[in-house]
Amino acid sequence: MSEHLLSLMTFFPLLGMLVVLMLPKGQDGLLKTVTLVVTLITFVISLPLALDPVFKTSAAMHYTEFVRWISVGDYFRMNYSIGVDGISLWLVILTTFIMPIAVLSTWQAIKKNVKGYMALLLLLETAMLGAFISLDLFLFYIFWELMLIPMYFLIGIWGGANRIYAAVKFFIYTAVGSLLMLVAIIFLYYHAIGTGVCVDGFSIADFYRLGIDPALQKWLFLAFAFSFAIKVPMFPVHTWLPDAHTEAPTAGSVILAAVMLKMGTYGYLRFAMPLFPDALRQFLPMLALLSVIGIIYGALVAMMQKDVKKLVAYSSVSHLGFVMLGLFALNTIGINGAILQMINHGISTGALFLIVGFIYERRHTRLISDFGGLSKQMPVFATIFMIVTLSSIGLPATNGFVGEFLILMGAFESDLRWFAVFATSGVILAAVYMLWMFQRVMYGKLDKPENQVLKDLSVRELCVILPLVVCVFWIGVAPNTFLEKMTPAVNQLIEQVTGEAVAAVSEVVMPSAAPEQAQQH
């Protein structure tokens, strides 16, 4: 059982999709229930991973499976090779955790073709999980591309007014990047064969040991980095994101923000950085600069938005800039912080999109100016919105603080000190745009008649949002639950990238995580 845990987890949603496709069309309630149950079971299947203590001590891949998949004579081997380590562990859990929430959030919003919607959500889950656990570049590429198809349809069919433009833009942006990566992948494969290093398929572990010529690394790195930068998205290839986020249905936005953007950062962690360490060092200042520009630019543009959803979308650009900066710090604190911030962003921004969805379902508008004084009418909603807003800003005791703090600390300790100085202003700007938006929406006079009859959150909506609120505090108060399991793998990664062994890790991480704990007790 346990040796096929990952396969079971990954393909269970696909199985669920087939079931959903076979159900009769008009039975919306049944379709939704089946989908919810499938995603919940998937989450339960993934739980043993989260509880497994092995990740605390071991940086290796666990739960690995290996099946020879495609083999053409003596050239071309591709393997179904999967596994999970401390880096991918929490991203996998995040995915299985967010999916039921996303399904539940669409309970009432989706009326058109529920069957297709649910089937696509399940297909998307399989593709995302598959991408996180692939240990073979070819396999990764397949899942990576497969992810595009359901999201394209989710945006295009169930999206807002400008959905067609957004869907096509999303698809083409991402596909262009990944096609160039495909060329690099094949090139890498032949290079590996040419150098005589034993290569079994497109195994990442084998590719790590290649020691590619720095001049060549540069081009391969650019192809990978470009593809992942689009997905993150980094400035200046971020422009698909506001469109896609704004037009996508709520569940689409939540999944896009919570999981799919992480594919880009994960791609850097797993592929671009460790495969091409020399090239990484060469491009590091430029990439860090782009990250910082992303942080500040995203925040400034977010500030000017009239539409709440667009504001949240631009805030993503800013937050992902932080994540990238943490990665480029290349030390344990920075990368730990970056991975944690990937999770945090999934939770906080996912929650923000859900909140936007709640008010949109009630008022069918997202313009800030259409609201005002909602807190009087919806006190529970106001409380939760406040918590999520503060977590997004990074208030101590919430998850956002831990992540950003670690990232900035990591960056200050690395060569990127000056970048960190500018990045810090992003924290302040985040407080400005988030709180300003919150104030205009929730406080002030309740002067619009439509707003005076709004109902507070229903039980279903509370079920959707409360798990995320719990996580906000959990990570904020006890980040070590998460950090301790990623640290060994992160250290190994740093060793891989910098060539230097990382000593006495736990001592480095604990103090920085301690203040919040102390505060709570």
Add this chain to the structure above:
Amino acid sequence: MENLVQTAMQNVNFAAIMPSLVLACSAMALLLLNAFMKRGATALPCWLSLLALAATAWISIKGWNAAQFGFAGHAALDNYAIFFNLVFVLAAAMTILMSDSYLHREGYPVGEYYPLVLFSTVGAMLMASGTDLMTIFLGLEVLSVSLYVLAGFFRGQLRSNEAGLKYFLLGAFSTGFLLYGMALIYGVTGTTNVADIGVFFSHHRTELSNPLAVGGMLLMATGFLFKIAIAPFHMWTPDVYEGSPTPITAFMSAGPKAAAFAAFMRVFLVGLGTMQDSWVGMLWVLAVLTMVMGNFVAISQTNLKRMLAYSSVAHAGYALVGLVAANEIGISAVLFYMLAYAFMNIGAFAVLVLAGKQGEENLTLQGFAGFGYKRPVLAVLLTICLFSLMGIPPSAGFTGKFYIFAGALNAGYVWLAILGVLNSAVSLYYYLRVMVYMYFREPEEDFSWVQLKPGATLCLVLSVIGVLFLGIVPSGVMALARQALF
């Protein structure tokens, strides 16, 4: 004289042309049978043709790994020919499957249609088995003449007439080029046997730069590239594809194209392989030009048949990349790609056959608005074919392109591979647009005329199964393609 006849008879080996022989005889018998039948009364000719194709396929498969040569080196039934034979048979069978209901709808339930498809398949097979320029030319003519008739088959329709005439005039012209090229090569080498030409050039390297040899090579390339529809010799494609009966368009994009590739590769790799330096650069440029022309012009098309015509130009360009690479992976990838393309493109055309009204005026993007809601199953199957044409995994189109670009990269053509994938990216736009109309627009019609005719539906289902099979477990077929190399 008697000696000559005797030698000739000794060299006769009917096993080498058995598949074409069986198919040609069946086609003639079928033609005769038609004379005694009331036109369009039964689907018997359709089923008999399928039977003949099945027999042909079976005979071909039996010869796998047991190459037969015959007619003094004029024809060979080697793995290479067999692989292509199977592609042709598949394309022909799927075409015939979707034809019956289509011909009835369009009002031309005529019996000679099926023998003509079979004859063109015979021609294609001869091209693939031809190891002599003469046999290849013979095959090309049999193939082309049948196709000229088929393209203009709807004699009451102006567009079909235009297609037939245009194809005939330009085709005859290009055949002239081919023949002239063959004559020049014969003049230089003194033989028309492909293998002997190769031997001659490897022994007489000075002849490689002989203007006659280079000219002959260029002229032959022109003839073949015309048939494959490589830019700038692709001009006939859109009009002919649009005007021809839809099943024939599907067939032309898969079968004859593959046949021309088969002969082209055999002549250029075996016969003119030593001349590679003088043709590889040219093909490099033409491959890029073809991909760019096909993809960029396809963007502005609103008629789906025409769009698929341009897309087939682009796909010929991708396949040509494999030939430019001219290594083991590249060539076997071309073989694989021909099969993959047959599946995905014929599948797409099968949906057009099913969704068309009489006269097919509705095969525009606008005409497909909301198709996904009214005909969800057909739309999903078309979507799978389109994703495969884009090259999105896990589909035959993806693995095919993957192998082709792998071949190019292995041979060191990095830029060609990059330009190829960028072209794939361009192609996303117009394939996605079909889906935009099918799924993202509100239906304007109820598509009540769309009936799931058994033949075309079977063809479509087979295509989609093929697309997914080659996409998920390509190893077996790729291994066969590899064994099929000469």
